[in-house]
Amino acid sequence: MLEIKDLQVCYGSIMALQGVTITVPTGAIVTLIGANGAGKTTVLRAVSGILKATAGAILFNGEEITNHPPHRIVGMGVSQSPEGRMVFANLTVRENLLMGAYLRKDKRHFAADFDYLFNVFPRLKEREKQVAGTLSGGEQQMLAIGRALMSKPKCLMLDEPSLGIAPLLVKTIFSKIVEINKQLSLTVLLVEQNANLALEISSYGYVLETGRIILEAPSAELRKNEKVRGAYLGGA
Amino acid sequence: MTEFIQQLINGLSLGAIYALIALGYTMVYGILRFINFAHGDVYMVGAYMGFYLAPSIMRGFGQKSIASGIVILVAAMAICAALGIVIERLVYRPLRNRPKLTVLITAIGVSLFLENAGQYVFGPDPKAFPDIINDHAIEGLGDLTVTVSQVLVLAVTVALLLLLTWIVKKTKLGMAMRALSFNPVAASLMGINNDVVIAFTFGLGSALAAAAGILFAISYPSIDPLMGILPGLKAFVAAVLGGIGNIPGAALGGVLIGLVETLVVGYSDTIHIPSTYRDAVAFAILILILLFKPTGLLGAADREKV
Ligand SMILES: Nc1ncnc2c1ncn2[C@@H]1O[C@H](COP(=O)(O)OP(=O)(O)O)[C@@H](O)[C@H]1O
Ligand SMILES: [Mg+2]
Numbered sequence: 292m293l294e295i296k297d298l299q300v301c302y303g304s305i306m307a308l309q310g311v312t313i314t315v316p317t318g319a320i321v322t323l324i325g326a327n328g329a330g331k332t333t334v335l336r337a338v339s340g341i342l343k344a345t346a347g348a349i350l351f352n353g354e355e356i357t358n359h360p361p362h363r364i365v366g367m368g369v370s371q372s373p374e375g376r377m378v379f380a381n382l383t384v385r386e387n388l389l390m391g392a393y394l395r396k397d398k399r400h401f402a403a404d405f406d407y408l409f410n411v412f413p414r415l416k417e418r419e420k421q422v423a424g425t426l427s428g429g430e431q432q433m434l435a436i437g438r439a440l441m442s443k444p445k446c447l448m449l450d451e452p453s454l455g456i457a458p459l460l461v462k463t464i465f466s467k468i469v470e471i472n473k474q475l476s477l478t479v480l481l482v483e484q485n486a487n488l489a490l491e492i493s494s495y496g497y498v499l500e501t502g503r504i505i506l507e508a509p510s511a512e513l514r515k516n517e518k519v520r521g522a523y524l525g526g527a
Numbered sequence: 528m529t530e531f532i533q534q535l536i537n538g539l540s541l542g543a544i545y546a547l548i549a550l551g552y553t554m555v556y557g558i559l560r561f562i563n564f565a566h567g568d569v570y571m572v573g574a575y576m577g578f579y580l581a582p583s584i585m586r587g588f589g590q591k592s593i594a595s596g597i598v599i600l601v602a603a604m605a606i607c608a609a610l611g612i613v614i615e616r617l618v619y620r621p622l623r624n625r626p627k628l629t630v631l632i633t634a635i636g637v638s639l640f641l642e643n644a645g646q647y648v649f650g651p652d653p654k655a656f657p658d659i660i661n662d663h664a665i666e667g668l669g670d671l672t673v674t675v676s677q678v679l680v681l682a683v684t685v686a687l688l689l690l691l692t693w694i695v696k697k698t699k700l701g702m703a704m705r706a707l708s709f710n711p712v713a714a715s716l717m718g719i720n721n722d723v724v725i726a727f728t729f730g731l732g733s734a735l736a737a738a739a740g741i742l743f744a745i746s747y748p749s750i751d752p753l754m755g756i757l758p759g760l761k762a763f764v765a766a767v768l769g770g771i772g773n774i775p776g777a778a779l780g781g782v783l784i785g786l787v788e789t790l791v792v793g794y795s796d797t798i799h800i801p802s803t804y805r806d807a808v809a810f811a812i813l814i815l816i817l818l819f820k821p822t823g824l825l826g827a828a829d830r831e832k833v
Contacts, residue, residue: 339716365718377713379706390706393699394718442718 292317292478293338293369293446298347300330300337307333309502310347313480315446320472320479322489322510324523325499331482332374334499335448338480339371340364351446366394368445372435372452374482380424384415387423387434391441408437411467429460436464440471446478447471453485461485465492486523490514498523529670534793535786540677540746542785543684547739548762549769549777550691551611551732557708557772558728561627564634565614566736567759568641569607571752573737574656574744575649576603581657591661599659600683600741604734611733612726620722638759645752656748676746687738688778691731695774700727708772761788761809768816770826779824784809 293315300308307330315321325331336342338349340361349357356364370391379387388408392401409416412433418426423434432452439447449468453461469492472479483489490496490510498506498519506518513519548570555563577599584602588595618637622630662676695701703724707714715721743758744750765784769776788808795802816823 341712341715360720361715362718362720365716370718371716373713373716377710377716379709379713381705381709382702386702386705389699390702390714390717390719393703438717 292352293480294348294350295334295338296348296350298334298337298349299345300333300342301345306345307502308337311499311502311504313497313504315478315480316495317478318472318476319495320469320481320493322481322483322486322493322496323499324483324486324489324496324519326522327484328501329499330502331499332450333502335371335373335450335480335482338364338369338448362394365442365444368443369448370439370442370444370446371448372432372439372450374450374454376428376431376435378423378426378431378434378438381422383420383422384418384426384434385420387438388415388441391438392443394442404441404443408440411471412437429456429464432456432460432464433467436467436471440475444477446480448480448482450482451484452481453483453488461488468492484523486519490519490524530793533671534790536671536673536677537793538786538789539782540680540785541789542782543680544739544743544746544781545758545762545765545785546778546781547684547687547735547742548758549765549781550774551736552763552766553769553771553774553777554704554728554732556766557774558704558711558725559619559623559630561630562634562763562771563619563729563732564631564759564763565637565641566732567755567757567762568638568645569611569614569733569755570736570740570743570758571645571750571755572610572641573603573607573740574750574754575645575740575752576606576737577659577741577744578654578656578750581659585657585659591659596659596679600738603737603741607737607740608730608734611729611736615726615729620725642753642756649752651752653749653751656744656750658748660745662745674746680742680746683738683742687735691735691774694731700724704728757806761806764809764813768812768823770823773823773825773827776823776825784812787812 295311295313298308298311299306311334313323323331323334333342337344340359344357348355351367351369356367379390388405414430415433415437418430423431426434436449436452452464465488468479471477481489481493490513493510496508496510496513497504548567551566552562580602581599584598585595588598614637618633619630622633660675660679662674665673665675695704703714703719706717707719707721707724711721761784762781765780766777768783769780788805791800791808792802792805
């Protein structure tokens with residue numbers, strides 16, 4: 292479904308990604324793990340069209356989307372919950388979700404989608420009329436995911452949904468990700484520093500180190516891999 | 528007391544015009560974090576559009592009829608909206624990722640261009656704005672002098688403010704404006720085409736400036752190509768006073784500047800400030816805000832990103 296081929300991205304003269312290849316099959320949860328600064332966010336930003344690829348290709352359902360404008364990529368069915376959540380703090384929860392549905396023309400289906408989301412994240416229902424800036428970090432993360440879902444994506448990319456959130460809530464959010472993946476048969480590309488949990492819920496994983504994929508394997512194997520255990524799973 | 532109420536009414540109708548212009552400054556600042564110094568000149572173009580269109584529109588819709596008034600207003604607003612969109616597209620968009628100072632200096636260039644092109648195209652001499660309404664003092668108010676044009680200025684301003692509030696609060700594009708002003712990257716991740724929203728914002732602000740130009744010309748029927756400079760600067764001060772980037776703030780700031788200016792002129796003998804200093808009032812206010820409350824009356828603290 293989503294194919295990233297030999298992707299290169301530069302910030303000025305610094306090459307942040309030096310040929311990254313990742314494949315996300317339809318319906319799967321694939322994870323991209325790596326330390327802070329490895330280039331994970333850069334990958335997602337390039338897929339979303341916010342950063343320009345200097346070389347390589349990004350294909351979605353076989354169609355090339357490399358360097359398309361962000362709104363076209365969302366329109367094709369690839370959305371993302373960005374690092375740091377980036378909810379619109381000046382808008383209400385409901386308005387944030389409506390912004391997620393910005394490109395959709397089928398207004399009459401919104402009510403059902405709101406129902407679905409509020410069922411998955413009841414906290415959002417309670418806070419519906421509240422300004423998003425007043426939400427806790429965990430609630431904002433739910434909102435960011437919900438907002439990305441409101442575009443009815445075929446492929447959802449999540450950038451560190453565990454960042455800065457209480458461990459208990461992280462568990463809940465990850466179980467919701469699995470739930471959504473199953474119920475909507477949604478393809479998920481999950482970027483995480485929290486490799487433990489990410490490898491638990493994904494079927495396949497990639498390890499990114501300073502702009503290169505150094506390892507890839509089914510998640511169960513990665514969890515047993517010595518190197519991964521040492522560097523990303525707290526050495527246990 | 529009558530005297531004071533009279534001054535308030537005069538100040539309010541002047542302030543309404545500043546408020547309409549100030550909204551354009553503040554909306555553009557809200558999404559692009561820069562001051563469009565050419566905005567006052569769009570107000571001037573609005574007045575001239577009214578000047579040129581009025582005769583033929585009044586032939587079609589009736590001399591001094593309400594219909595004519597509305598058509599003149601809407602036509603000038605539409606033309607200036609297009610002008611604002613063209614300016615953004617041709618001048619500001621290519622500079623979108625350049626340093627703010629570059630864009631600011633360019634805006635001053637656009638302003639000078641419009642002022643000089645105005646002198647060339649419209650002629651440098653003041654022109655008498657045609658009578659598009661039956662302006663006279665409303666009877667039965669005792670010693671108060673309230674003119675039809677004053678009432679009209681206030682009524683149109685209130686109507687436009689309500690319309691703007693509805694657009695910003697309730698429509699999809701208005702919501703996108705607010706989203707974009709908070710975080711442009713997140714906005715584009717929603718599928719919002721930021722270019723469209725930015726163009727829309729310029730169009731909206733320019734249309735309001737055109738409305739201000741028409742309303743001014745109805746009240747003070749002499750227009751010239753440099754008429755936008757001072758009201759433009761005062762409206763900019765109004766936007767800063769209200770809290771730049773804050774829409775209700777711009778409206779409030781405009782009204783306050785209009786009121787203070789009128790009161791200073793009206794009571795110049797009592798307070799020993801010569802009425803010829805009227806234009807200095809706004810700038811004195813600007814210095815005071817920058818010293819004591821740089822975020823403005825309604826501005827949030829996190830908005831100092833010039
Ligand atoms: N806007 C930027 N300008 C310059 N360098 C950047 C920018 N954003 C990220 N980088 C650099 O690119 C590398 C990858 O960053 P990033 O993709 O954010 O990593 P990750 O998400 O894995 O933590 C880092 O070395 C970072 O310093
Ligand atoms: Mg990151």
